[in-house]
Amino acid sequence: MAAKTDIETVKQTFSDYLRKMKYRSTPERSRVLDRIAEYDRHFSADELYMHMNNLGDRVSRATVYSTLDLLTQCNILMKHRFQGESAHFELSSRMPNHDHLICTECGRIVEFREDQIKKIRNQVCDTLGFRPRTHSLQIFAVCHDPSTCEYNQAE
Amino acid sequence: MAAKTDIETVKQTFSDYLRKMKYRSTPERSRVLDRIAEYDRHFSADELYMHMNNLGDRVSRATVYSTLDLLTQCNILMKHRFQGESAHFELSSRMPNHDHLICTECGRIVEFREDQIKKIRNQVCDTLGFRPRTHSLQIFAVCHDPSTCEYNQAE
DNA sequence: GTTCTTGCAAACCCTTTGCACGTCT
DNA sequence: AGACGTGCAAAGGGTTTGCAAGAAC
Numbered sequence: 357m358a359a360k361t362d363i364e365t366v367k368q369t370f371s372d373y374l375r376k377m378k379y380r381s382t383p384e385r386s387r388v389l390d391r392i393a394e395y396d397r398h399f400s401a402d403e404l405y406m407h408m409n410n411l412g413d414r415v416s417r418a419t420v421y422s423t424l425d426l427l428t429q430c431n432i433l434m435k436h437r438f439q440g441e442s443a444h445f446e447l448s449s450r451m452p453n454h455d456h457l458i459c460t461e462c463g464r465i466v467e468f469r470e471d472q473i474k475k476i477r478n479q480v481c482d483t484l485g486f487r488p489r490t491h492s493l494q495i496f497a498v499c500h501d502p503s504t505c506e507y508n509q510a511e
Numbered sequence: 512m513a514a515k516t517d518i519e520t521v522k523q524t525f526s527d528y529l530r531k532m533k534y535r536s537t538p539e540r541s542r543v544l545d546r547i548a549e550y551d552r553h554f555s556a557d558e559l560y561m562h563m564n565n566l567g568d569r570v571s572r573a574t575v576y577s578t579l580d581l582l583t584q585c586n587i588l589m590k591h592r593f594q595g596e597s598a599h600f601e602l603s604s605r606m607p608n609h610d611h612l613i614c615t616e617c618g619r620i621v622e623f624r625e626d627q628i629k630k631i632r633n634q635v636c637d638t639l640g641f642r643p644r645t646h647s648l649q650i651f652a653v654c655h656d657p658s659t660c661e662y663n664q665a666e
Numbered sequence: 667g668t669t670c671t672t673g674c675a676a677a678c679c680c681t682t683t684g685c686a687c688g689t690c691t
Numbered sequence: 692a693g694a695c696g697t698g699c700a701a702a703g704g705g706t707t708t709g710c711a712a713g714a715a716c
Binding site: 533534535537539540569570571572573574577 | 694695696697698699
Protein backbone atom coordinates (compact mmCIF):
# COMPACT_ATOMS: atom_id res chain seq x y z
CA MET A 357 0.00 0.00 0.00
CA ALA A 358 1.28 3.44 -0.93
CA ALA A 359 2.45 5.82 1.78
CA LYS A 360 -0.83 7.51 2.57
CA THR A 361 -1.23 10.56 4.71
CA ASP A 362 -2.60 9.69 8.11
CA ILE A 363 -5.57 11.98 8.15
CA GLU A 364 -6.30 11.42 11.83
CA THR A 365 -2.87 12.64 12.83
CA VAL A 366 -3.25 15.69 10.65
CA LYS A 367 -6.67 16.48 12.07
CA GLN A 368 -5.26 16.19 15.54
CA THR A 369 -2.46 18.58 14.66
CA PHE A 370 -5.00 21.04 13.33
CA SER A 371 -7.25 20.96 16.35
CA ASP A 372 -4.25 21.31 18.66
CA TYR A 373 -3.19 24.32 16.67
CA LEU A 374 -6.61 25.91 16.82
CA ARG A 375 -6.83 25.40 20.54
CA LYS A 376 -3.36 26.75 21.13
CA MET A 377 -4.09 29.88 19.12
CA LYS A 378 -7.53 30.31 20.64
CA TYR A 379 -9.22 29.91 17.30
CA ARG A 380 -12.50 28.08 17.19
CA SER A 381 -13.24 24.62 15.91
CA THR A 382 -15.97 24.83 13.33
CA PRO A 383 -17.52 22.23 11.07
CA GLU A 384 -16.41 24.27 8.06
CA ARG A 385 -12.74 24.16 9.04
CA SER A 386 -12.95 20.49 9.75
CA ARG A 387 -14.73 19.82 6.47
CA VAL A 388 -12.14 21.71 4.46
CA LEU A 389 -9.37 19.56 5.89
CA ASP A 390 -11.35 16.39 5.20
CA ARG A 391 -11.70 17.29 1.56
CA ILE A 392 -8.07 18.22 1.21
CA ALA A 393 -7.15 14.78 2.45
CA GLU A 394 -8.91 13.35 -0.58
CA TYR A 395 -6.44 15.01 -2.93
CA ASP A 396 -3.12 13.41 -3.63
CA ARG A 397 -1.74 16.36 -5.57
CA HIS A 398 -1.49 20.12 -5.75
CA PHE A 399 -4.68 22.11 -5.77
CA SER A 400 -5.69 25.74 -5.86
CA ALA A 401 -8.08 27.43 -3.48
CA ASP A 402 -10.73 27.79 -6.13
CA GLU A 403 -10.36 24.20 -7.24
CA LEU A 404 -11.03 23.08 -3.68
CA TYR A 405 -13.97 25.45 -3.37
CA MET A 406 -15.57 24.05 -6.53
CA HIS A 407 -14.85 20.50 -5.45
CA MET A 408 -16.62 21.10 -2.16
CA ASN A 409 -19.54 22.79 -3.84
CA ASN A 410 -19.93 19.85 -6.20
CA LEU A 411 -20.05 17.53 -3.23
CA GLY A 412 -22.75 19.63 -1.62
CA ASP A 413 -20.59 21.08 1.13
CA ARG A 414 -21.88 24.53 1.96
CA VAL A 415 -18.65 26.41 2.48
CA SER A 416 -17.96 29.85 1.15
CA ARG A 417 -14.92 30.96 -0.79
CA ALA A 418 -13.92 33.22 2.09
CA THR A 419 -13.90 30.31 4.50
CA VAL A 420 -11.91 28.15 2.14
CA TYR A 421 -9.27 30.84 1.77
CA SER A 422 -9.08 31.55 5.45
CA THR A 423 -8.87 27.88 6.39
CA LEU A 424 -6.13 27.29 3.82
CA ASP A 425 -4.29 30.11 5.46
CA LEU A 426 -4.58 28.55 8.91
CA LEU A 427 -3.49 25.17 7.61
CA THR A 428 -0.47 26.74 5.99
CA GLN A 429 0.46 28.60 9.16
CA CYS A 430 0.58 25.42 11.16
CA ASN A 431 2.57 23.66 8.42
CA ILE A 432 -0.08 21.10 7.61
CA LEU A 433 -0.18 22.55 4.14
CA MET A 434 2.64 23.75 1.98
CA LYS A 435 1.81 26.72 -0.20
CA HIS A 436 3.55 27.12 -3.54
CA ARG A 437 3.54 29.93 -6.01
CA PHE A 438 4.52 28.55 -9.38
CA GLN A 439 4.85 30.93 -12.30
CA GLY A 440 2.09 33.46 -12.76
CA GLU A 441 -0.78 31.29 -11.63
CA SER A 442 -2.74 31.18 -8.45
CA ALA A 443 -1.26 29.72 -5.29
CA HIS A 444 -1.15 25.94 -5.08
CA PHE A 445 -1.35 23.90 -1.91
CA GLU A 446 -0.57 20.37 -0.88
CA LEU A 447 -0.38 18.38 2.31
CA SER A 448 3.13 18.58 3.75
CA SER A 449 2.89 14.96 4.83
CA ARG A 450 1.99 13.82 1.34
CA MET A 451 5.54 13.63 0.06
CA PRO A 452 7.95 15.15 2.53
CA ASN A 453 10.92 17.12 1.30
CA HIS A 454 10.12 17.13 -2.35
CA ASP A 455 10.60 19.99 -4.75
CA HIS A 456 9.48 20.94 -8.21
CA LEU A 457 10.89 21.15 -11.68
CA ILE A 458 8.90 23.28 -14.08
CA CYS A 459 9.20 23.01 -17.82
CA THR A 460 9.45 26.53 -19.21
CA GLU A 461 8.09 25.33 -22.54
CA CYS A 462 4.93 23.53 -21.53
CA GLY A 463 4.47 24.35 -17.85
CA ARG A 464 4.58 20.74 -16.79
CA ILE A 465 5.50 20.30 -13.15
CA VAL A 466 7.62 17.34 -12.10
CA GLU A 467 8.09 16.46 -8.46
CA PHE A 468 11.38 15.12 -7.21
CA ARG A 469 13.13 14.33 -3.97
CA GLU A 470 16.68 15.32 -3.27
CA ASP A 471 17.65 14.97 0.35
CA GLN A 472 20.72 17.19 0.15
CA ILE A 473 18.51 20.24 -0.18
CA LYS A 474 17.19 20.03 3.33
CA LYS A 475 20.72 19.75 4.62
CA ILE A 476 21.77 22.82 2.70
CA ARG A 477 18.74 24.67 3.95
CA ASN A 478 19.65 23.91 7.54
CA GLN A 479 23.25 24.91 6.99
CA VAL A 480 22.23 28.22 5.47
CA CYS A 481 19.87 28.95 8.33
CA ASP A 482 22.58 28.10 10.79
CA THR A 483 25.03 30.46 9.14
CA LEU A 484 22.57 33.32 8.95
CA GLY A 485 21.13 32.85 12.41
CA PHE A 486 17.66 31.59 11.52
CA ARG A 487 15.53 28.69 12.59
CA PRO A 488 14.46 26.78 9.46
CA ARG A 489 10.77 26.19 8.82
CA THR A 490 10.35 25.08 5.24
CA HIS A 491 11.67 25.77 1.79
CA SER A 492 10.55 25.75 -1.81
CA LEU A 493 12.95 24.99 -4.62
CA GLN A 494 11.76 25.44 -8.16
CA ILE A 495 13.97 24.39 -11.02
CA PHE A 496 13.09 25.84 -14.40
CA ALA A 497 14.19 23.66 -17.27
CA VAL A 498 13.33 22.38 -20.71
CA CYS A 499 13.04 18.72 -21.57
CA HIS A 500 15.58 17.24 -23.94
CA ASP A 501 12.92 15.63 -26.02
CA PRO A 502 10.44 18.29 -27.08
CA SER A 503 7.83 15.69 -27.96
CA THR A 504 7.61 14.64 -24.34
CA CYS A 505 6.98 18.23 -23.44
CA GLU A 506 3.95 18.67 -25.63
CA TYR A 507 1.79 16.31 -23.70
CA ASN A 508 0.16 18.73 -21.39
CA GLN A 509 -1.36 21.12 -23.94
CA ALA A 510 -4.69 20.06 -22.54
CA GLU A 511 -3.87 21.12 -18.99
CA MET B 512 35.01 48.69 -6.41
CA ALA B 513 32.02 46.44 -5.92
CA ALA B 514 31.05 43.92 -8.58
CA LYS B 515 28.86 46.12 -10.75
CA THR B 516 26.70 44.90 -13.57
CA ASP B 517 28.16 45.80 -16.92
CA ILE B 518 25.20 47.58 -18.38
CA GLU B 519 26.67 47.75 -21.87
CA THR B 520 26.95 43.98 -22.06
CA VAL B 521 23.40 43.60 -20.86
CA LYS B 522 22.09 46.12 -23.39
CA GLN B 523 23.91 44.27 -26.12
CA THR B 524 22.35 41.00 -25.01
CA PHE B 525 18.94 42.60 -25.12
CA SER B 526 19.31 44.09 -28.57
CA ASP B 527 20.66 40.80 -29.89
CA TYR B 528 17.65 39.06 -28.43
CA LEU B 529 15.21 41.52 -29.95
CA ARG B 530 16.82 41.18 -33.36
CA LYS B 531 16.87 37.41 -33.16
CA MET B 532 13.20 37.28 -32.26
CA LYS B 533 12.24 39.92 -34.81
CA TYR B 534 10.99 42.26 -32.10
CA ARG B 535 11.63 45.95 -32.58
CA SER B 536 14.05 48.20 -30.80
CA THR B 537 12.18 51.08 -29.28
CA PRO B 538 13.27 53.94 -27.05
CA GLU B 539 10.82 52.72 -24.40
CA ARG B 540 12.37 49.27 -24.20
CA SER B 541 15.80 50.73 -24.06
CA ARG B 542 14.81 53.22 -21.40
CA VAL B 543 13.27 50.55 -19.21
CA LEU B 544 16.50 48.59 -19.19
CA ASP B 545 18.50 51.73 -18.43
CA ARG B 546 16.40 52.43 -15.37
CA ILE B 547 16.58 48.86 -14.17
CA ALA B 548 20.34 49.10 -14.23
CA GLU B 549 20.10 51.84 -11.62
CA TYR B 550 18.61 49.42 -9.11
CA ASP B 551 20.84 47.17 -7.09
CA ARG B 552 18.01 45.20 -5.55
CA HIS B 553 14.66 43.56 -6.18
CA PHE B 554 11.89 45.68 -7.58
CA SER B 555 8.31 45.21 -8.66
CA ALA B 556 6.83 46.24 -11.97
CA ASP B 557 4.85 49.02 -10.41
CA GLU B 558 7.79 50.28 -8.42
CA LEU B 559 9.74 50.61 -11.65
CA TYR B 560 6.82 52.29 -13.36
CA MET B 561 6.53 54.88 -10.58
CA HIS B 562 10.28 55.40 -10.54
CA MET B 563 10.25 56.11 -14.27
CA ASN B 564 7.29 58.43 -13.95
CA ASN B 565 9.03 60.36 -11.21
CA LEU B 566 12.02 60.78 -13.46
CA GLY B 567 9.84 62.11 -16.23
CA ASP B 568 10.11 59.07 -18.48
CA ARG B 569 6.91 58.75 -20.43
CA VAL B 570 6.40 55.01 -20.37
CA SER B 571 3.10 53.30 -19.74
CA ARG B 572 2.43 50.53 -17.31
CA ALA B 573 1.64 48.20 -20.19
CA THR B 574 5.03 48.83 -21.75
CA VAL B 575 6.83 48.33 -18.46
CA TYR B 576 5.13 44.99 -17.95
CA SER B 577 5.74 43.83 -21.49
CA THR B 578 9.39 44.86 -21.42
CA LEU B 579 9.94 43.11 -18.10
CA ASP B 580 8.52 40.04 -19.73
CA LEU B 581 10.94 40.24 -22.64
CA LEU B 582 13.86 40.79 -20.31
CA THR B 583 12.87 37.78 -18.28
CA GLN B 584 12.53 35.61 -21.36
CA CYS B 585 16.06 36.31 -22.43
CA ASN B 586 17.34 35.73 -18.91
CA ILE B 587 18.56 39.27 -18.35
CA LEU B 588 16.11 39.49 -15.50
CA MET B 589 15.22 36.92 -12.94
CA LYS B 590 11.60 36.94 -11.87
CA HIS B 591 10.69 35.90 -8.34
CA ARG B 592 7.38 35.33 -6.69
CA PHE B 593 7.84 35.68 -2.99
CA GLN B 594 4.88 35.04 -0.70
CA GLY B 595 1.62 36.63 -1.72
CA GLU B 596 3.03 39.82 -3.15
CA SER B 597 3.53 41.00 -6.66
CA ALA B 598 6.32 39.59 -8.80
CA HIS B 599 9.79 40.89 -8.07
CA PHE B 600 12.59 41.23 -10.58
CA GLU B 601 16.32 41.68 -10.49
CA LEU B 602 19.20 41.63 -12.94
CA SER B 603 20.55 38.10 -13.24
CA SER B 604 24.06 39.49 -13.49
CA ARG B 605 23.70 41.42 -10.27
CA MET B 606 24.52 38.55 -7.96
CA PRO B 607 24.69 35.29 -9.85
CA ASN B 608 23.43 32.12 -8.24
CA HIS B 609 22.02 33.59 -5.11
CA ASP B 610 18.85 32.57 -3.37
CA HIS B 611 16.55 33.94 -0.72
CA LEU B 612 15.70 33.33 2.87
CA ILE B 613 12.41 34.81 3.98
CA CYS B 614 11.54 35.46 7.60
CA THR B 615 8.05 34.16 8.19
CA GLU B 616 7.63 36.57 11.09
CA CYS B 617 8.56 39.88 9.56
CA GLY B 618 8.85 39.18 5.84
CA ARG B 619 12.47 40.25 5.68
CA ILE B 620 14.31 38.81 2.70
CA VAL B 621 17.96 37.83 3.07
CA GLU B 622 20.07 36.97 0.04
CA PHE B 623 22.67 34.26 0.23
CA ARG B 624 24.95 32.30 -2.05
CA GLU B 625 25.40 28.59 -1.80
CA ASP B 626 27.16 27.09 -4.77
CA GLN B 627 26.07 23.51 -4.10
CA ILE B 628 22.54 24.38 -5.15
CA LYS B 629 23.43 24.89 -8.77
CA LYS B 630 25.20 21.55 -8.78
CA ILE B 631 22.16 19.83 -7.34
CA ARG B 632 19.95 21.56 -9.85
CA ASN B 633 22.04 20.25 -12.71
CA GLN B 634 22.11 16.75 -11.26
CA VAL B 635 18.36 16.70 -10.89
CA CYS B 636 17.85 17.92 -14.45
CA ASP B 637 20.24 15.28 -15.69
CA THR B 638 18.38 12.53 -13.89
CA LEU B 639 14.98 13.67 -15.09
CA GLY B 640 16.05 14.40 -18.66
CA PHE B 641 15.79 18.18 -18.67
CA ARG B 642 18.08 20.99 -19.72
CA PRO B 643 18.46 23.38 -16.75
CA ARG B 644 17.64 27.04 -17.21
CA THR B 645 17.37 28.65 -13.78
CA HIS B 646 16.08 27.95 -10.33
CA SER B 647 14.61 29.72 -7.36
CA LEU B 648 15.13 28.50 -3.84
CA GLN B 649 13.25 30.15 -1.04
CA ILE B 650 13.96 29.19 2.52
CA PHE B 651 11.32 30.12 5.05
CA ALA B 652 12.69 30.62 8.52
CA VAL B 653 12.47 32.62 11.72
CA CYS B 654 15.39 34.49 13.21
CA HIS B 655 16.74 33.31 16.52
CA ASP B 656 16.68 36.77 17.94
CA PRO B 657 13.19 38.17 17.55
CA SER B 658 14.41 41.70 18.12
CA THR B 659 16.47 41.53 14.94
CA CYS B 660 13.35 40.54 13.11
CA GLU B 661 11.37 43.58 14.06
CA TYR B 662 13.43 45.98 12.09
CA ASN B 663 11.45 45.99 8.91
CA GLN B 664 8.10 47.02 10.30
CA ALA B 665 8.51 50.16 8.20
CA GLU B 666 8.95 48.25 4.97
C1' DG C 667 -24.04 36.66 26.28
C1' DT C 668 -19.97 37.71 24.08
C1' DT C 669 -16.78 37.06 20.70
C1' DC C 670 -15.37 34.74 16.72
C1' DT C 671 -16.65 32.78 12.22
C1' DT C 672 -19.38 32.50 8.21
C1' DG C 673 -21.42 33.91 3.81
C1' DC C 674 -22.16 37.09 0.46
C1' DA C 675 -20.91 40.56 -2.57
C1' DA C 676 -18.24 44.26 -3.33
C1' DA C 677 -13.63 45.93 -3.22
C1' DC C 678 -8.89 45.25 -4.09
C1' DC C 679 -4.48 44.58 -6.26
C1' DC C 680 -1.63 43.14 -9.83
C1' DT C 681 -1.57 42.15 -14.47
C1' DT C 682 -3.43 41.69 -19.15
C1' DT C 683 -6.14 43.26 -23.03
C1' DG C 684 -8.60 46.00 -26.82
C1' DC C 685 -8.34 49.62 -29.59
C1' DA C 686 -6.80 53.82 -31.79
C1' DC C 687 -2.70 56.19 -32.60
C1' DG C 688 2.19 56.40 -33.30
C1' DT C 689 6.60 54.62 -34.89
C1' DC C 690 10.21 51.28 -36.40
C1' DT C 691 11.88 48.94 -40.40
C1' DA D 692 3.42 51.32 -46.51
C1' DG D 693 2.92 47.92 -43.44
C1' DA D 694 3.47 45.64 -39.22
C1' DC D 695 4.46 46.08 -34.71
C1' DG D 696 4.63 48.76 -30.25
C1' DT D 697 2.60 52.19 -27.29
C1' DG D 698 -0.71 54.47 -24.16
C1' DC D 699 -4.85 54.59 -22.03
C1' DA D 700 -8.50 52.85 -19.62
C1' DA D 701 -11.21 49.11 -18.93
C1' DA D 702 -11.45 44.17 -18.01
C1' DG D 703 -9.73 40.16 -15.80
C1' DG D 704 -8.51 36.75 -12.22
C1' DG D 705 -7.26 35.59 -7.72
C1' DT D 706 -7.69 37.02 -3.10
C1' DT D 707 -9.28 39.94 0.70
C1' DT D 708 -12.61 42.66 3.19
C1' DG D 709 -16.91 44.79 5.46
C1' DC D 710 -20.90 43.80 7.40
C1' DA D 711 -24.91 41.40 9.08
C1' DA D 712 -26.39 36.94 10.62
C1' DG D 713 -25.15 32.72 12.94
C1' DA D 714 -22.39 29.57 15.79
C1' DA D 715 -18.73 28.39 19.32
C1' DC D 716 -17.32 29.03 23.79
